[in-house]
Every structure is written in structure tokens, then in C-alpha cells.
Amino acid sequence: MLPFFADLVTATDEDRRAFENHPVLLDAVAQGMAVERYRALLLELYHVVWHFNPVCAAAASRMGDPGHEALQPVRHFMYQHMHEETAHETWVLNDLQAIGVDPAASQGHTPGVYTLALNGYNYWAADRRHPCTALGMLYALEVIASVYGGTFSSAIRERLLLDGSAGVSFIESHATMDTQHMADLRVVLNHVKDADSRAAVIESTRVNFHHFTRIIEAI
Amino acid sequence: MPGLLGRPYKTIRLEWSSDLQLLRVRTCVRPIQCYTLAAMGELQQMLNDISANPGLVRHFVMTSDVPRVFNFGGDLALFVLLVRARDVESLKLYGQRCVDLVWWMENAANLGIHTTVLSQGDTLGGGLESVLPFHKVIFERSASGGFPEVLFNLFPGMGAWDFTIRKGGYAVANEMILSGRLFSAEELHYRRLVDVVAEDGEGEEAVERVVHEVDPRHRGTLAALRAQRLAAPIRYETLTAIVEQWAESALGLTDRDLRLMERLARAQARKAGGAAEGAVEELKRMELENAWGERRTGADRRAQAVGDRRTHG
Numbered sequence: 001m002l003p004f005f006a007d008l009v010t011a012t013d014e015d016r017r018a019f020e021n022h023p024v025l026l027d028a029v030a031q032g033m034a035v036e037r038y039r040a041l042l043l044e045l046y047h048v049v050w051h052f053n054p055v056c057a058a059a060a061s062r063m064g065d066p067g068h069e070a071l072q073p074v075r076h077f078m079y080q081h082m083h084e085e086t087a088h089e090t091w092v093l094n095d096l097q098a099i100g101v102d103p104a105a106s107q108g109h110t111p112g113v114y115t116l117a118l119n120g121y122n123y124w125a126a127d128r129r130h131p132c133t134a135l136g137m138l139y140a141l142e143v144i145a146s147v148y149g150g151t152f153s154s155a156i157r158e159r160l161l162l163d164g165s166a167g168v169s170f171i172e173s174h175a176t177m178d179t180q181h182m183a184d185l186r187v188v189l190n191h192v193k194d195a196d197s198r199a200a201v202i203e204s205t206r207v208n209f210h211h212f213t214r215i216i217e218a219i
Numbered sequence: 220m221p222g223l224l225g226r227p228y229k230t231i232r233l234e235w236s237s238d239l240q241l242l243r244v245r246t247c248v249r250p251i252q253c254y255t256l257a258a259m260g261e262l263q264q265m266l267n268d269i270s271a272n273p274g275l276v277r278h279f280v281m282t283s284d285v286p287r288v289f290n291f292g293g294d295l296a297l298f299v300l301l302v303r304a305r306d307v308e309s310l311k312l313y314g315q316r317c318v319d320l321v322w323w324m325e326n327a328a329n330l331g332i333h334t335t336v337l338s339q340g341d342t343l344g345g346g347l348e349s350v351l352p353f354h355k356v357i358f359e360r361s362a363s364g365g366f367p368e369v370l371f372n373l374f375p376g377m378g379a380w381d382f383t384i385r386k387g388g389y390a391v392a393n394e395m396i397l398s399g400r401l402f403s404a405e406e407l408h409y410r411r412l413v414d415v416v417a418e419d420g421e422g423e424e425a426v427e428r429v430v431h432e433v434d435p436r437h438r439g440t441l442a443a444l445r446a447q448r449l450a451a452p453i454r455y456e457t458l459t460a461i462v463e464q465w466a467e468s469a470l471g472l473t474d475r476d477l478r479l480m481e482r483l484a485r486a487q488a489r490k491a492g493g494a495a496e497g498a499v500e501e502l503k504r505m506e507l508e509n510a511w512g513e514r515r516t517g518a519d520r521r522a523q524a525v526g527d528r529r530t531h532g
Contacts, residue, residue: 006309009300013256020296021250030489146303147296151481151488176474183305 032159136204376465
């Protein structure tokens with residue numbers, strides 16, 4: 001029997017590729033983005049990153065519930081991951097400031113409908129559907145960051161003539177940091193044994209890839 | 220036949236010519252034509268359907284529906300994902316799926332099927348590996364191919380060694396795999412990896428000629444090809460063992476190596492977006508950078524070894 005991580009990769013491969021092959025992302029990877037569109041993207045990203053830890057906290061609070069006792073190791077992993085991701089929304093604010101958007105404006109930005117839908121699903125699913133949906137959110141975001149973040153940030157830097165990491169620090173740093181995160185996540189996911197938990201991870205991964213693709217599409 | 224042709228494939232298109240019992244497969248993984256999990260799944264399903272209907276197919280022809288690209292080989296983003304996840308099992312699984320496809324091609328003569336492939340564009344890495352088991356390999360003149368994997372510290376692990384050695388010999392295999400260089404259709408023909416070089420736009424005619432030449436001598440040709448495989452056998456166990464080595468090697472890729480793969484992926488994206496330059500041009504730049512880096516390193520070593528007055532006063 002295959003490890004669950006292999007199943008997850010296979011089951012969600014076309015959702016990942018739908019994100020990867022979206023014309024907007026392909027064009028961005030090939031040629032970068034105009035500064036207005038990149039600002040729009042980071043403004044949406046700020047509101048995704050801000051809610052990342054609270055969603056994980058909601059999920060962790062349900063792991064270890066009666067019926068989910070086997071998820072206790074996953075809950076401990078979530079605590080560690082939340083600690084590592086603390087204040088990362090500030091990096092997005094810094095990048096926005098580097099390209100001309102002050103923090104007050106960033107924090108006051110009303111997210112788009114797809115960002116609202118993404119956050120809405122992640123909170124609802126972690127709290128009401130199955131806590132392991134948070135692992136699907138984690139997996140999708142780690143893949144996006146570690147697999148596509150490097151090429152995307154290089155393209156943006158070249159197009160906008162940015163100096164060093166200013167303006168791309170969040171995406172660029174997560175492209176390299178998430179190397180170890182991805183390996184750790186694989187180990188944790190392979191601990192998920194029961195069919196319901198696995199189905200929840202796969203469903204959430206697909207939903208997160210889908211909504212992220214819509215967010216990129218709308219930029 | 221309805222079963223074989225009736226499946227709702229997304230990455231391949233099938234055409235049937237009943238007079239020749241010829242199945243034509245046109246691959247169309249868009250926007251970047253490579254061996255994705257889904258594409259390999261559909262190809263395997265199709266091959267399983269052919270195997271389940273012995274005697275139905277006499278000729279098998281494969282081409283690409285993506286202009287200027289036959290196949291870029293592996294799914295680079297998937298590789299980066301699995302390497303970063305340290306997932307050697309999934310890497311082996313991916314490699315095994317590739318090997319199962321080339322193994323089917325290798326044994327097609329045992330199923331009574333003659334195989335022909337036409338490349339009209341870039342045929343890189345696993346893309347080139349996938350054409351080598353075909354009985355007849357046709358490239359149009361502007362098509363090119365190579366095994367660039369060594370440029371990012373990997374190697375082609377799904378049949379390149381076995382099939383290149385058999386077709387071109389050890390020297391050609393060493394030259395191609397260890398250099399990472401790209402070769403024109405003419406150069407590949409000279410090295411015996413490509414059987415026919417057709418002028419641009421005349422590849423389809425070349426395929427027709429091959430099929431019509433083989434058809435009246437179908438039984439004899441396949442008998443000879445089966446004997447050829449006995450004379451120069453390729454073992455499934457060797458292919459599988461090399462996949463295992465390839466997967467272990469992939470885990471050793473550094474951030475620099477992965478960044479080179481990302482450069483290649485960006486180049487593929489640019490070509491998919493309509494740019495004139497793509498992966499082939501990016502690989503040529505990488506080759507030059509490699510060569511320039513070696514020259515500078517060599518000069519430094521020589522200067523240190525002989526106490527060069529220009530650097531040591």
C-alpha cells in the first residue's frame with residue numbers, strides 16, 4: 001500500500017497543474033507582473049496569510065477530540081508550525097510597503113470574493129467538517145510556495161527592477177524555507193491513517209488550489 | 220475498438236485507420252507538453268486496451284499535437300515538489316510508471332505491433348527516452364533532442380542508458396548523457412538514435428512511407444525485430460534498478476540544482492506563452508555557463524599550481 005503522501009500527490013496533481021498552468025500564472029512566471037497587479041496580489045495574499053495561524057489553531061483545538069484521538073501528533077505538529085509562521089503577515093506588509101502601499105492601506109484592504117471564500121472554507125472546514133482539512137490547506141500553500149515561489153519571485157524582481165529581496169521577501173523566503181517544511185509535512189501526513197481524515201485532506205487540498213487559482217485569475 | 224477509441228481522454232487523441240489497422244496517438248498535454256501523472260495514466264490505459272485486444276492493432280504511430288514540441292520529459296514542478304518533500308517513494312513510483320510505458324514499447328513486436336514515432340520539435344530528457352524504444356524514429360530537420368539532466372546534477376533514469384547504448388553504442392551514450400548537450404536531428408541521425416530525418420513539414424509523409432513499406436512485410440519485420448531484441452536484450456530489472464538510483468540521486472539535488480530546474484520551467488512557460496525562445500535556448504545558455512565556469516576554475520587551478528607571477532606577484 002502506498003504511503004498517504006504519494007496518494008495525496010497523485011489525487012491532487014491535476015488541481016496543482018490547473019493552478020500551475022493558468023494563463024495568468026504562466027504569464028507571470030514567464031514575464032513578471034506590472035506593479036499594480038503585483039500589489040493587488042500581495043493585498044489578497046496578506047489576508048490569506050493573516051488567517052493561516054487562526055485556521056490552524058481552530059483545527060488543532062479539534063484534534064484529540066473524542067473520535068480524533070489519533071490526531072494528537074498532528075496537533076503537536078500544528079503548534080510547531082504555527083510558531084514558525086508567527087507574524088509572517090508582517091513580511092507581506094513589508095513587501096507591500098516596498099512597492100508603495102503603506103501598512104494602513106494594506107490592513108484596510110477589503111479582500112476579494114475568492115479570498116473570502118478561501119478563508120471561509122478553511123475556517124468552516126477546520127471547525128465543522130474535519131480538523132484535517134487544515135493539513136490540506138497547509139499542503140496546498142506549501143506546494144505553491146516551495147514549488148512556484150522561486151520562479152515567480154525571480155520574474156517579479158526582474159520585471160519590477162526590485163533591489164535584492166525588497167518587495168518579494170515573503171514569497172522568496174517561503175520558497176526556500178518551505179524545503180524543510182515540505183519534508184516535515186510529508187512525515188506528518190503519512191501518520192494520517194483513517195479514511196475520513198485522508199479524504200478531508202484531499203478535499204481541502206483541492207479546494208485550496210481551486211480558490212488560489214481563482215485569486216490569481218482575478219488579479 | 221469502440222472501447223479503445225471511446226474513452227474520454229484529455230491528454231491524448233486517438234485516430235484509427237481500419238485499412239492498415241493503424242492506431243495514431245497524438246499527445247496534447249497543454250500548455251507544457253511533458254509526462255505528467257495524468258498523461259502517463261492515460262497512455263497506460265490506452266496501451267492496456269491494446270494489449271487486451273490482441274491482433275487488433277498492427278501499426279502504432281505517435282506524434283505530438285503541440286507545435287514545435289514533442290515532449291519536454293518529466294514534470295519539473297512535480298519533481299521539485301517530491302524532492303523538497305524528500306519523497307523517494309513517490310519519485311520511484313513516477314520513474315516506474317515511465318519504465319512501464321517504455322517497456323510496453325520495447326515489447327510491442329511481441330504483440331504483433333510495429334511502432335513509429337515522429338518528432339517535429341523539442342524532444343528533451345524523458346521525451347527523448349520515450350522515443351528510443353520505437354521501431355522507427357523519425358525527426359523533422361528542425362527538431363532537436365538531448366539529455367540535459369546532468370546540467371542540474373541528475374541523469375535520465377528511465378531507459379536512456381539502455382536504449383542509447385543499444386542504438387548508438389557506449390561512446391554515444393557517454394557523450395550524450397554525460398555532456399547534457401542538445402543535438403540536432405542530423406546529429407542524432409549520425410549517432411543512430413534517429414532513423415529518418417525528414418524535411419520540415421514532410422514528417423507525416425515520412426510516417427506514411429514507413430507504414431506502407433512495413434505493412435506488406437509486417438510479419439517478417441516483426442519477427443526480425445523480436446530476434447533483434449534477443450540479440451541485444453534490455454532487461455526490465457535493469458530499467459527498474461536504474462530508476463531506484465535515479466530517485467536516490469534526485470534527493471541529493473541542492474537548492475542551486477532546483478533553481479536551474481526552475482529556470483528551465485520558466486523557459487518552458489515562456490515558449491508556452493508564445494515566445495520564440497524556450498527550453499532549448501535556456502539549456503544552451505546553461506551549457507555555456509557551465510563551460511565558462513569550468514574554464515575559469517581551470518585557470519584558477521593552474522595559477523595556484525605553478526605560482527603564476529600574474530596572480531602571485
